Amino acid sequence: xxxxxxxxxxxxxxxxxxxxxxxxxxxxxxxxxxxxxxxxxxxxxxxxxxxxxxxxxxxxxxxxxxxxxxxxxxxxxxxxxxxxxxxxxxxxxxxxxxxxxxxxxxxxxxxxxxxxxxxxxxxxxxxxxxxxxxxxxxxxxxxxxxxxxxxxxxxxxxxxxxxxxxxxxxxxxxxxxxxxxxxxxxxxxxxxxxxxxxxxxxxxxxxxxxxxxxxxxxxxxxxxxxxxxxxxxxxxxxxxxxxxxxxxxxxxxxxxxxxxxxxxxxxxxxxxxxxxxxxxxxxxxxxxxxxxxxxxxxxxxxxxxxxxxxxxxxxxxxxxxxxxxxxxxxxxxxxxxxxxxxxxxxxxxxxxxxxxxxxxxxxxxxxxxxxxxxxxxxxxxxxxxxxxxxxxxxxxxxxxxxxxxxxxxxxxxxxxxxxxxxxxxxxxxxxxxxxxxxxxxxxxxxxxxxxxxxxxxxxxxxxxx
Numbered sequence: 269x270x271x272x273x274x275x276x277x278x279x280x281x282x283x284x285x286x287x288x289x290x291x292x293x294x295x296x297x298x299x300x301x302x303x304x305x306x307x308x309x310x311x312x313x314x315x316x317x318x319x320x321x322x323x324x325x326x327x328x329x330x331x332x333x334x335x336x337x338x339x340x341x342x343x344x345x346x347x348x349x350x351x352x353x354x355x356x357x358x359x360x361x362x363x364x365x366x367x368x369x370x371x372x373x374x375x376x377x378x379x380x381x382x383x384x385x386x387x388x389x390x391x392x393x394x395x396x397x398x399x400x401x402x403x404x405x406x407x408x409x410x411x412x413x414x415x416x417x418x419x420x421x422x423x424x425x426x427x428x429x430x431x432x433x434x435x436x437x438x439x440x441x442x443x444x445x446x447x448x449x450x451x452x453x454x455x456x457x458x459x460x461x462x463x464x465x466x467x468x469x470x471x472x473x474x475x476x477x478x479x480x481x482x483x484x485x486x487x488x489x490x491x492x493x494x495x496x497x498x499x500x501x502x503x504x505x506x507x508x509x510x511x512x513x514x515x516x517x518x519x520x521x522x523x524x525x526x527x528x529x530x531x532x533x534x535x536x537x538x539x540x541x542x543x544x545x546x547x548x549x550x551x552x553x554x555x556x557x558x559x560x561x562x563x564x565x566x567x568x569x570x571x572x573x574x575x576x577x578x579x580x581x582x583x584x585x586x587x588x589x590x591x592x593x594x595x596x597x598x599x600x601x602x603x604x605x606x607x608x609x610x611x612x613x614x615x616x617x618x619x620x621x622x623x624x625x626x627x628x629x630x631x632x633x634x635x636x637x638x639x640x641x642x643x644x645x646x647x648x649x650x651x652x653x654x655x656x657x658x659x660x661x662x663x664x665x666x667x668x669x670x671x672x673x674x675x676x677x678x679x680x681x682x683x684x685x686x687x688x689x690x691x692x693x694x695x696x697x698x699x700x701x702x703x704x705x706x707x708x709x710x711x712x713x714x715x716x717x718x719x720x721x722x723x724x725x726x727x728x729x730x731x732x733x
Contacts, residue, residue, distance in 0.1 A: 307435065311447050314490040316388045316418040318437040318445065318483055321372055321395075323357040323380035360438035360483030361385060361409065362492060364422070364522060368414025370395065371518050372482030373497055374405045385411055388445055399525040401532035404601075405497050406513060408525040420484060422522075423491035425514035426588060428452055428470060436474040436496055436510070438483025450474030450508075452493075456595060457511060468598035469511035470494045476510035485512040492518070516602045523604065535600040535626035538569025538656060540666055543592050544581060552581065553617055559583040560590055564666040568632070568656055570625045574611070581614040585624075600626060629656040637674060638702035644709045645716060645733050648677025651691065651702045662688035665724065671699050684729050690721040 359376030363369070370385060377383055383395040393411040400407035411417075432452045440446050454471030472485060476496050485494040494512025524532055541560040542548075549557035559581040565572055576582075582590050585599035586609045603609045603626050611624045635652040652658060654672050659665075662672060668690060676685035691699045694708045695717055709716075712733065720727040 307447075307449065310486075310488065310490055311435070311437075314420060314435070314484070314486050315437055315445060315447065317363045317420045318388070319361045319363060319370060320386045320439045320445065321357075321359045321361045321370075321376055321482060322384045322386070323359070323377045324382040325357060325379050358439065358442050358479050359481045360479065360496070362482070362484045362495065363417050363419040364492075364518075365419055366415065366417050368393065368395075368411030368417055369522070369525070370409040370411060371495055371521070372407050372409060373495065374400050374402050374407045376482050377407050377409065378402060383409065385409070387417070399521060399529060399532060401521070404513070404517065404521075404532065406495065406518065406521050406532075408521055420486065420490065420492040422515045422519050423487060423489075423493050425470065425493050425516045428455065428487070428493050428514075430455060433488050434472050434474050434493065435486050436472065436476050436480060436483060436512075437486065438476070438480035438496060440475075440477035440479040442479055448475040453509075456589075456591065468514065468517070468594050469497070470514055472510050472512060473508040474510065475508070480510075491515075514598075517598065520602050520604060533605055533628060534597065535603065535605055536569070536629035536656065536660060537571060537596055537600060538566035538629070538666065539571055539576075540564035541582065541593050541596065552614075554581070554614070558589075558591065559614060560592060560596060566656060566659070566666045568630055569666075570627050571611075574622045574624045576611075576613060576622070577615075579615075583612040583614055583619070585609050585611050629660045631655060631657050636702050638706060639675075640677070640706065640709065644706070645712055646677060646680050646683075646685075646709065648675070649673065649680045649685070649705075650675040650677065651705050653702060654690070664688070664690070668721075671702055671705060683731050685718070685720075686722065688722075689727075692719040692721055692726075694718050 357376050357380065359372060361370040361372035364371055377397055378400045385393045385395045393414055395409040395411050398408050398410050430452055434450055434452050436448045438446065450473040452470060453473045457469040457471045470485065470493065476499050480496045483496045484492055485496055487493050492515050494514050495518060496510060496512050498511050500509040521532060540563050542563055544554065544557045544559050544561055546557050548561060561581050562576060562578050565576065565578050582596065584590055585596065586603055588599055590596050590599060600609065605626050605628065607626050608623050609626060610621050613620050613622055633653055633655055635655055635658065637650060637652040639650040640646055640648065651671050652674050654664065654668050654670055658672050659668055664672070671691045673685055673687055673689045673691065675687060691705065693699055694705065695712065697708045699705055714733050716731060716733055718729045
């Protein structure tokens with residue numbers, strides 16, 4: 269959208285060029301002043317598409333004399349009157365269409381009850397979240413009664429290279445719109461992931477500070493290459509290590525928002541894996557460490573159906589290198605549901621390209637959720653049959669089977685039950701189905717023992733009724 273002012277060799281000096289040069293000439297900038305001068309036309313074009321976002325989040329907080337004591341707080345939870353607490357959030361956003369589609373971070377607007385968006389020319393709009401995903405830290409907003417707005421084009425972020433010049437535009441510390449410059453200093457950064465650990469980022473040394481979240485990281489053509497999301501810091505300020513969510517994932521969000529999706533849906537891999545390091549590469553007979561080795565594989569996984577097995581190494585998805593589970597999820601998310609992807613497999617030294625379906629985690633066997641009523645020792649406890657959907661939701665091992673707690677309820681929370689716990693037995697009675705839970709608790713005595721599998725560890729809870 270915004271062309272001109274930079275070539276691979278250097279900046280095109282759009283203003284104050286000596287008359288002996290034609291406007292189309294290019295040359296390497298000679299000093300910092302020329303570099304700064306060269307950014308001015310770019311910023312003038314791109315900055316109006318970056319907005320300030322003011323969000324209001326209302327939390328209900330219960331106050332008790334023991335609220336700061338983690339032990340007593342469990343016992344007094346639910347006995348005090350809830351008090352609303354208002355939290356204000358400040359961030360940035362990027363306009364992606366003239367009719368007011370804006371992208372920002374989930375942690376800025378995802379839980380907001382009131383969102384106000386202010387453009388660079390001081391126009392204000394109310395906004396509604398139309399699609400948000402905490403794991404990816406992205407949210408799509410629709411501005412009310414907006415038209416003919418400036419916007420940024422999405423670049424193919426797979427073409428971004430380390431060393432490219434980049435500009436970060438946002439509202440750091442609430443001081444107003446600010447532009448900072450730097451370079452793309454790293455790609456495929458997944459170690460800084462949050463949420464469900466599926467983050468995949470572009471790294472930049474362009475200063476990013478609190479308030480920049482949701483702002484734009486643009487290239488020298490003014491195209492959006494990423495959404496600024498977080499920093500690595502010890503002081504609270506920018507130390508030159510900032511992360512942006514790649515534009516290709518933003519494009520996938522835009523596509524699903526346009527189709528009317530109520531929540532972001534990503535294809536299911538149905539596998540667990542780990543990066544191939546030097547030792548693992550040597551044990552697999554590989555010349556160099558590359559790819560991700562499959563350590564667990566669900567029988568219903570699309571990779572199983574395509575012919576993959578535990579011990580295979582995934583080298584790339586849709587032609588893009590994969591070296592970690594986070595990269596795998598990112599590549600599948602960008603490909604999108606309903607499509608297929610060509611995946612390169614390494615097995616016993618031989619490479620083979622297989623076609624894998626991009627599908628949702630199946631709800632088979634049926635979950636058959638069951639919520640206990642007031643006549644049981646744990647009213648409100650909700651359990652369900654484990655299937656691929658619950659394995660994905662609660663990040664359970666691929667071999668998990670039996671019954672999982674989806675909601676412990678008020679009483680269950682007090683006695684130590686958690687969502688995602690797998691119930692192995694109650695009072696030494698094996699639990700295989702949700703109906704088993706109801707039957708055993710219906711004939712319980714004065715004592716109860718619950719055996720659980722919690723994140724791979726066996727846990728036993730005993731208490732008197």
